[in-house]
Amino acid sequence: MQFNQDDEGARLMKALVWHGEGDIRLDNVADPSIQDPNDAIVRITRSAICGTDLHFIRGTMAGMHEGTILGHEAVGVVEETAQCDVANPNGPAAGTCFFGGPAPTGPVDGLQAEYARIPWASNTLIPIPGNVSDDDAILLSDIFPTAWFGAQLAGIRRGDTVAVYGAGIVGQLAIASAYRQGAGRVWAVDGVQTRLVKALEQNAEVIDFNQEDPVEAIMDATMGVGVDAVIEAVGVDAQRPARGPAAEKYAARTEQFDAEVAQTAPETNVQGENWVPGNAPSLSAQWAVESVAKYGRIGMIGVFSPDLTSFPIGQATNKNLTLRAGNCDHRSVTAPLLDLVAAGLFDPAPFVTQHEPIDNAVEAYLSFDRRDEGWLKTVLTTG
Numbered sequence: 001m002q003f004n005q006d007d008e009g010a011r012l013m014k015a016l017v018w019h020g021e022g023d024i025r026l027d028n029v030a031d032p033s034i035q036d037p038n039d040a041i042v043r044i045t046r047s048a049i050c051g052t053d054l055h056f057i058r059g060t061m062a063g064m065h066e067g068t069i070l071g072h073e074a075v076g077v078v079e080e081t082a083q084c085d086v087a088n089p090n091g092p093a094a095g096t097c098f099f100g101g102p103a104p105t106g107p108v109d110g111l112q113a114e115y116a117r118i119p120w121a122s123n124t125l126i127p128i129p130g131n132v133s134d135d136d137a138i139l140l141s142d143i144f145p146t147a148w149f150g151a152q153l154a155g156i157r158r159g160d161t162v163a164v165y166g167a168g169i170v171g172q173l174a175i176a177s178a179y180r181q182g183a184g185r186v187w188a189v190d191g192v193q194t195r196l197v198k199a200l201e202q203n204a205e206v207i208d209f210n211q212e213d214p215v216e217a218i219m220d221a222t223m224g225v226g227v228d229a230v231i232e233a234v235g236v237d238a239q240r241p242a243r244g245p246a247a248e249k250y251a252a253r254t255e256q257f258d259a260e261v262a263q264t265a266p267e268t269n270v271q272g273e274n275w276v277p278g279n280a281p282s283l284s285a286q287w288a289v290e291s292v293a294k295y296g297r298i299g300m301i302g303v304f305s306p307d308l309t310s311f312p313i314g315q316a317t318n319k320n321l322t323l324r325a326g327n328c329d330h331r332s333v334t335a336p337l338l339d340l341v342a343a344g345l346f347d348p349a350p351f352v353t354q355h356e357p358i359d360n361a362v363e364a365y366l367s368f369d370r371r372d373e374g375w376l377k378t379v380l381t382t383g
Helices: 051-058 134-141 143-153 169-180 193-201 214-221 245-264 283-291 313-318 330-342 358-369
Strands: 011-020 023-030 040-049 074-081 115-118 161-165 185-190 205-208 227-232 292-300 322-325 354-357 378-381
Touching: 011 358, 023 358, 040 134, 040 358, 051 358, 074 115, 074 134, 134 143, 134 330, 143 169, 143 227, 143 292, 143 330, 161 169, 161 214, 161 283, 169 185, 169 193, 169 227, 185 193, 185 214, 193 205, 205 214, 214 283, 227 283, 283 292, 283 313, 354 358, 358 378
Parallel strands: 161 185, 161 227, 185 205, 227 292, 292 322, 354 378
Antiparallel strands: 011 023, 040 074, 040 115, 040 378
């Protein structure tokens, strides 16, 4: 790897940096350095673009600091070491510590760079078996464990009927996780055709919310009962149906959705088709509650802004639902999945649709944000 230097001779690296809503740039920034005895410096070999990263650029997750390096999924090699929730410098009462996120999550610079500082490295880094390649391991850095965790939150049991809201990369792996945890039938709900085609390849039944009302479709398919479990994998950037019966049904709630957008995305920087916040932040949660059976279970792994206060709590309690939500506990979830991949029992490679050098990171973000055809999961390479 060739290194750049600043005017004083300090080594620089390439990194994808957040400068504001709608403003990300590939910058030359100072190499990370050891700041604490628990740190490690990792040379990144693979990183990935995640839908969560888009929230920070669209403005639907506030509190970002200008200059923060983006990215929270990576594989790499430990190059330097120094001789829990305490990892979050905001204290144990704060939320999950998060690479490349807003102030309440650290902030800690992210992993879409040539090098990264890893705080609390002994508890944060997970070793990769020798027979698992970097290309296979990258989806184990967040996406596959998160999807598996969502299926666990939903309490999937053998023979269950399951609805997965959102058929992006997390939703795709949630489908795979649901089947592996015993689901008998799985429905995938989305409005992007290429995502639904990918779900069909996994033998999921698909519902295009721009063609039919997803709640009515699920109720019809389950003889009016609803599914046993739901995995919500959309979050705050949910989109209203653009056409079809569901669009007519929710037209009356335009004022409510507009108020939610103002609440969750007070500052935006829309540029044509890019960086557009979701226009119905609570809709996927609403669908989840409406389409699950009485005494059903919902696992929520979609990212929701702490500022969003809308949730159909009355419907949920009246149906005696069990609702579990949160960020994946990677320490307990990832290791068994690594074993699954190492044993050849699951192949994550087909879920990666693009490999791009880090020099093309901004262009890759633009395509992914627009939901361009075929852009399901992009891996960035360095060197």
